[in-house]
Amino acid sequence: MSQLITLATCNLNQWALDFEGNRDRILESIRIAKKRGARLRVGPELEITGYGCLDHFLENDLCLHSWEMYVQIIKRPETFGILLDIGMPVLHKNIRYNCRLLSLDGKILFIRPKLWLANDGNYREMRFFTPWLKPTVVEDFVLPPEIQEVTGQKIVPFGDAVVNALDTCVGAETCEELFTPQSPNIAMSLDGVEIITNSSGSHHELRKLNKRMDLILNATKRCGGVYLYANQRGCDGDRLYYDGSALIAVNGKVVAQGSQFSLKDVEVVTATVDLEEVRSYRAAIMSRCLQASTTDVRYQRIDVPIELAVKKERFDPTIMPTKSKAVAYHTPQEEIALGPACWLWDYIRRCNGTGYFLPLSGGIDSCATAMIVYSMCNIVVNEALEGNEQVLKDVRRITGNTDEWVPQKPQDISSKIFHTCYMGTENSSKETRNRSSELSEKIGSYHVNLNMDSLVSSVTSLFEVATGKKPIYKIFGGSQIENLALQNIQARLRMVLAYLFAQLLPWVRGNKNLGGLLVLGSANVDECLRGYLTKYDCSSADINPIGGISKTDLKGFIAYASEKFEMPILNDFLTATPTAELEPITETYVQSDEADMGMTYEELSVFGYLRKVEKCGPYSMFLKLLHQWTPKLTPSQVAEKVKRFFFFYAINRHKQTVLTPSYHAEQYSPDDNRFDLRPFLINPRFPWAGKKIDQVVAQCEGKPGPELDVLSVD
Template identity: 25%
Template structure:
């Protein structure tokens, strides 16, 4: 449960219809197994104590009494276990019979939730036996304990309020106005569904999509537990298709026509953060709900869930190719729209031979092709100075020639030296003045060329650089349209590789060499072999770490100590803990102190869920204090 992770389980026991003793033994065994494997919550199928297909046997007091005794047995045998069990059972109250889910914890029943929507169509005939639990609220004695039966219950952990759940039963999911909507609007981050859903051709995919969609609509985790082997096959077959989904993502699914338990790690803090961020997710004004609190100790969840080192990159190769195509098209569409709107048919681009400017050129080419504008109207400029290497300068020219765009070579060394003389700076002192004077001279040339050619200056800086403030203010920080503004450095590499994959000849060769070139601003002199000496990642840290930090800090608002915990797991074997913490500290500090650069960014297209534009997704005061975040990183 620490850091908001809750290990949950969906279980399908083997049952025998109307054999409550056997079913109870199997249920208890699976509760103990789930507990042994670290689960804090386990959900069982609808009416699993008796079997769903008992039909008119549900009129028999013998069966109902046996079911109640079975729940007593579950209470007794699991009283010392820190796990909540949700078990399907029929409950009779006076003249009515309800299809219910009993929520069991530490020898007590926290509450009983009745099914609201009782199907009476096709193969279903539940109205014959069951009464709807809609708006039911009663205090009852059941299985030897005093409890509440109501469809309007939300169960909340005292020590972690983000861990809260609601229960709806089978058909309740399939209707237009599912009870889970109100449960979620009353704070439930997890919805549990004890179900018995028969199988017909094509239903499995629909069921899976339905669970995923409900979890996405409600920004919740959804645990669906389905009946399987042992239910009567007189008229139906049950496959035990258990599904666990989180915010539209499928986390776990059982193999159909089997029994057993599936597990998943739910991040309830992430779900709560998503809801807070989405202001259309509003709290319900229905006051008929009751919150039931339980006291569960906060413990470290042994995670089986993996966290990709590259959260901005799809892991599936076919998904990655489709994503790259989509992103480049979005970037190009943004630029093409700006060009069409302004009536401008020229672009000016500083081409260094590095990754970012290469991607910017790729986007320009795609945009000009969209508008059927001559590529010669893309004016690329290389501006060598003290740190420029033969490799990058050569690649810049080769790229321009391969794409058929205009190319100029403007050496800025004399201009920068004149500037040094003007401000009385000693050239032998290679400090920040030495570096930024070059960056600003290059931007001045680009801006002046834009006037000369009546073109837009295309920005090349990426999202990772913006997060770290790794840009010269009013230098490469400035442009007229920044096409890479929401592309993190790790993704820049994949997009360029995608372009190389779909190129041939000289273009492919040079793109591959750009990918192999160290990331550098080339503002300091090369080494004695003429190779790049100034490597960005030696100064600010590995971009793959910073992109990981950025994703979880901005996308989900995670605390630094949680990001550190995840990074240690994800990068184990590549970076030691001290290295990860060092660069996370650097990231957090720079992220705060460099906000002033992001507060005056030029326009650029949003293409992903993380962006730092001050006009859309990220508004932050430039003088915000970083201390709380640095202190949090030191907390256990």
């Protein structure tokens, strides 16, 4: 005996405050779900407003406009005949909640507020919403008058309830609730809920998808049941990229999975499942049956007099359960190639820009940035050739082409929207100039090759005339402060030139679209963490696709891209010594990034992870690394490296307050904007922690350590 039901979940590319666009994408997902025979459709978290509205959520207009869009959705005849789970903010008793609204045939069944809010890392939900701290409690909610007119209802249930159809029971949880120790899905499954939905706004981080999938599969493996996971996908207006991967799982196995990265605005994932498999699976686990029979948690059932499964008397041999499949994962190198590229595409098409401008230095960071743009062009071409109408419309508008134009290769797009420039000085090498030119030729960007020595000398001459002093480089006898000033003026002038060229290159090329280019930054997460960049230099840009990616991962990406896109030139970037090329090159001296920083990029990644993810201060970081790095390094060497890292991190904190908005891809990102909230004026010596570190070093070396200044307590 079987009881089959077709279910639908989706990835939607929603945009913050794009009410009509969000509405239309929701409607399209419902149409697709119905066409495939689905009886339940689940959408992403806060899909009507877009998840990333941030402080706009504090505006009551959002609740008003959400109701206006919601009514336009559920009153449409094509949305009848399917159980809908739609997300939006709701004001109840003057309290703002993040809610799911479940409806059928134009009637609201109940409103389910989010119980546990995401409130760390990139998320500040408790700034905008209040959690529903009354599990299984249901209250009356009075619908707004204009909604009453449409639905014919005045009061609907509001709270933690479940939908009870004639043949099954459906419950809802939202995003963060899945990640909590006592996820609501556990209590729901013990109370007989067979189908559980999760509507999410979960962002991409490198290697993060595995954790999400493990939680879903382990939950359904322990408790049994059907789990529908929906997620937003795309850049909805900020640093995050929501990475889709909508999923349907049954009893710990995946039966359907959506794509993680794609330019499709609407992707619906459907599967036909057998509810009898759930019942058999659960009944076979005696310990689960004992817990279920004794649990005190009982959910209020919202009765709906319909059958969701295919009726037995209408047996159709063509309808069968969807077979299970392996979870699809991308490698970190593929994630870098796809995630930031899709983010860049959403950004350029939604800001009405005409393209991107990148200072291409010949180093690995700007090379990686260029290859991400090239990857974007490659993704767009593939979607266009597959007939994605939205992508075709967008790419024609951005490039200024006719309605019949279809790009055939990535260079067809990059030659029109991607602009690169090598800004050389007397300190630049022939090798970096050649690498930049060759890479530009391969990817098809519009390239400018210039020397800016006259500009640099003009500025330094102006300073000399004004002060009577002429700064000189350190290798020629100058002081450290002179050396830094001469390097910084080159870097800052490159930023000025970048914005000048970004504004005028479209005009130079005869582009009738009066919009300028967006300037791309190319500082990696390790350099941002260490502060190894000039404030307001060419790392200051409009957006930065690699600002949340480590140098180590970028090298892996370049190696991958060399084979993926058949570009051997990329291997030259991998083998080159990282250098800023801001100091003169002599027979005995070539500037090196790692020598300048006093630490390797691999060490920086470790420091960054321990500082942010494991929440280590100087002392606890030293103790961890003392165990990890000895005997390769002596205790004194470990102490010196930790102190050096925290010193430069502290004195450069002010730079992180003005970092270019970057694609968030790494947990140890130092982005000061909402993610890494630390003061930017602190004692860089960390004197107390330093003394405790010195004590441990002395103990390891069998020497007397420094005395700690401890006040006595009488």
